[in-house]
Amino acid sequence: MIRLANGVALCAVLTFTSLMNAAEPLSQAMDGAIERAEPKFKDLASTRCDDGTFLRRISVDLIGRVPTSSEVRAFLVATKPDKRAQWVDRLLANPDHAWYWAQVLDAWWMERLPGKNTDASAWVTYLRESLAANKGLDALVAEIVAADGVDPAQRARARFLLDRDMEPTLVVRDISRLFLGANLQCAQCHDHPRIDGYKQEHFHGLLAYFNRTYLFDDPKLKKKVLGEKADGDVTFQSVFDPKKVTRKRSPGLPNGPERQDPMLTKEQLYVSAPAKDVRGVPKHSRRALLAGDLVTAGREPMARNLANRIWAQLMGKGMIHPLDQIHGDNMASNPELLEIMTKAMLDGGFKLRPMLRAIVLSDAYQRSSMPRGKEKKAEDRLLMARLRPLNPEQVGYSILAASGYDEAEAKALGTKATPAALQAKREASARPFINTLAPPAGNPDGFEPRLEQALFMSNHAHIQQFLLPRDGNLAARMLAQKDSGKAAEELYLSVLARLPDESERGDVAASFQSADRSIAVRDLIWALLASAEFRFVS
Template structure:
């Protein structure tokens, strides 16, 4: 047989099965490891090592009732409704926790909640400045779209930093920032720049704090007394936003000669005759190009995996959201006087976040799948007392929006359609139950240190909203539970517990509250006594905290 035919037969024998024989199945490709599982594993490994070294025994795993309420509050900003809690508690599926997380990540409430949380961090001025309120609402709508589309965190920040805007400096009392060429996205982002009045020093301070985790503004007038930030570093970073200054560079207070009008990357140091050129906080500088603005040069360095500050800071902020306190806390004051509680974990968490393409949902899945997130908040060992060891879940006070939305979920209150539409468009009408709660319960305290004021307590105990929702004549939900035919008093009480706490009552609770209702309470009226029970549950610490 010719050599070329022998070769053809050999190849055919390799590629095709012999007649009458079964082909060997091709080996199935091994699925790549879920990056969220890898994040959960590194969290658990690092914390377990820390607990062992310190002789800490971690808390028990949270039961399903504790978990379902926690994850609803953290992911969509409200506790589950009774039907949602019951469906989860009754499910026999072994992976029901992971399934619930997937469901919530794609629910509209997730984008709404995280947009509101992010807007409060990135644009806090909008909550107290009437002129900025509408800017803040538009900015929140833009953020909502980013979370709904699962835009990677680096792309979101890049779009924020490079948006086409201009500053109108005609009004000496307020510098108006406006979008260039009628860009719709810029119109929604413009609030971030308006809140900082388009000032390079204000924008540099905000961007370094939010996206690098550094309070560079403490070095605005002098070198930082506790951190290794110099005055020049602050102004070099602010210089990236110097192009927004219509005067060409220096700010009011600069006493030296003006730099050339076209020198977009130079700024004057306030109170001196010196000018500095834009530079990154690590001391390096861009390779300047005429095709890029200074803000684009900044974005090319800041919102990338090669910048370790960005990834660690964003991961740390997400950790603080779910655990109540950051690995570095406060989250924007790293330094020798504020080292991270778990430096290796923070470094690896930032590396993992960058490695998954800054996919926020992957990071969230990893955090909530960890054993640490699924620990109970009930203390069972003295070593669990330190909240920065994460040996049990930290209790977090509900934010004003979480509290109101949880009350809505628990009571069945129906917000008028026009109010819901306004909220979805980023606008909250004053003088309605929602706006009253947001105003009364506003707080600047960290979640793990929330305290209830006297006025807040009075609003919950005696306010019209709670009064109406615990009134049999006005509350549809309460009336439905009280009038449900065939239900025993125990069933009615149990449903109130499921409605308020996402769990059934303990035997002791069931006996105590059932006995109270059966006796008719203070007015010898069983239905009114049932309303009293609901009022007590809604005013309890268990209802007011995420635990």
């Protein structure tokens, strides 16, 4: 996948060295909170997962693909007691980590909206470079909210607002639920009818940060950018108020103080006043004010939301579910654990990698998905691992990794097999899988199997091409084996990150008796790629 400049890579390695001693106490604190919530924890908790299962989990969670057969072999034969921690550090230092998690953040924050006014790929590159530089997620959010899209070098960060057409109510809905974990959409016209903590004034307090910002067609840039006025107030009425009292709202975060505009004369209002072909730039920007408020007064809600979302990404479900329903009536499944993670996010400068490292090295993450008994809601109580589906990106890139796509492409390109060239090939080949499995644009990711997905995986020519032998790929490696047992091992290690059992070895041996072994190999690879075991993380 993408390889970054040597300076960035060296910086990453040095950073991980400093993280190695910091994550273990956090992992232990997490596990302690889980144990304290269960009086009979030691009798109920599942055992530790095996090495192959662990490697598969951390590979798909940290770099977005299943491990290769050579990676599985290397991990299984390693004998050092801390090999799991060492491998986690190896994956976190891999440039593929920033590449994959940029796509995770893209799916979280853009929900697969098309690049209507911006270049969507440039946005993902911006996220990737930010993560590779170990930028705090709070700083990332502040940059996104403050961006106006004017500077070409920084235009990508404006995608969040520009590709929502800077529609104020839509932006407020998404700012509140994606960055603060509170979906205030139902509080636009009245206080939320079922959630006491979601007030109409909260929605309009956020709206007041954006009601002066507008989409502007820049005649020089020939692109849409953001302009802003220096005037315009937010007023609202509750549809349930029989007196129809009109209230005015200044900018302010939910449950925070109202922020007042500075006293300026008419001559002091603008850097450039809005006109037909002139973008409005006020001296006091309410939108820029929000960027600052989110990383100050909004730090704790933002940290709690991020901690909950990261946990859900790795564990299959947030401690607060749904993710955008953080409020007093929706208690966390383990309040102590969530507060530990929130504090760690705050104290750690909103850095992603230390949090990921702590979670994947926790006992909770490393537990088996096999229950020890018949305890109710064992997954919610974190007594066992939750069976969870691969997300669209993980499916697409795991099919490529399992089928040996990179090896075949590298040999085909020869001296032209640069990291950038391989990444471009990989992106193009994975995209049809991702598009087929992804939800409709504007919706959060979730596992909702559809008929067209099954038909695509079963019959589409796109998947069939990865089953045919090419120099270096899985099909070619299997066909080169005269011993069906070794072919079976290569197949199962490549696709499922485990060795085959005796029955599975027998199935491969029987298939190898076929008159056309290439067809048999194609069918064997397809059967495993289409299996539930491949589609899920156990």
